[in-house]
Amino acid sequence: MATRVAVVTGGNKGIGLAIVRALCKLFQGDVFLTARDQGRGQETMKSLASEGLAAQFHQLDIDDLKSITTAAAFFKETYGGVDVLINNAGIAFKVADPTPFATQAEATLRTNFFSTREMLINFLPLVRPGGRVVNLCSLLGQRVLNQCSPALQQRFRSDDITEEEVLELMHRFLDEAKRGEHQQGGWAESAYGVSHIGLTTLSMILARRLSKERPNDGILLNACCPGWVRTDMAGPKAPKSPDEGAVTPVYLALLPPDATEPHGKFVSEKEVQQW
């Protein structure tokens, strides 16, 4: 039988690193810590080794399509596929950051939505039967959706929204943000929140597509919130440690082979949430 393999993006620190640690202990197969910066990734690999944990490393910058396709080709050639994919890499501007909203919106949607979508486009075809895909999102996305116009809420919550429509809505948000008109357009004032509205909705669409196109493969794909976690992104006042933040993503990554759910859901504290 082929060696099983798990891939974590943004694994050099924070929740991603905690997920890699947990998988090293619990996943039966090879665990890949990926990082956009080779040096930061290798430094983290050294600290994992000093803890007696055996992860493997591959460079992966999700904002760089060549980096994504190179990594995908590596996993196809070396392992014949991927068994667990955790899309953890993400960015957030600090609340007090003076960068103009439109610039924040561009950068935040780029990584959290568009680049994560590129990961899914390139890696989903590699996911083997029984595979698990976990997209790190946030309850903040849900809160921000509640602050958007009823029309936007209706579209993002509808079962018939398509990938093309989500893309169109993300581009519309960016265009309106550039003109300073996003609030008139029905959006709330949070680029990070909108990026996660997009990624959570996309996760639901891709899960429906998997069920339709690969009905017998038993792949489970979900979005989740790790909670508010003490990391460089969220700061020292957050209540959860990175290991505690890793609990829900790791639970979804290790759903047992005979599990049929959750699939296409938004999960927090290991519980399916109303979207």
Ligand code: NAP
């Ligand atoms: P973090 O400490 O800032 O770590 C983010 C990780 O993502 C870093 O490894 C970073 O790499 C990586 N990254 C960013 N852009 C990347 C790119 N283009 N390609 C590859 N890697 C990239 O953040 P965190 O708190 O651990 O957050 C991890 C995920 O959980 C994010 O998606 C975040 O939105 C989500 N989340 C976090 C919280 C929270 O309270 N912390 C709550 C809800 C959701 P570098 O070190 O090279 O920058």
Ligand code: DDD
């Ligand atoms: O929950 C999350 O997603 C974290 C923690 C909560 C939080 O303070 N933020 C969102 N997260 C990442 S850090 C950025 C802040 C935040 O709310 N920023 C304002 C915004 O709308 O982006």
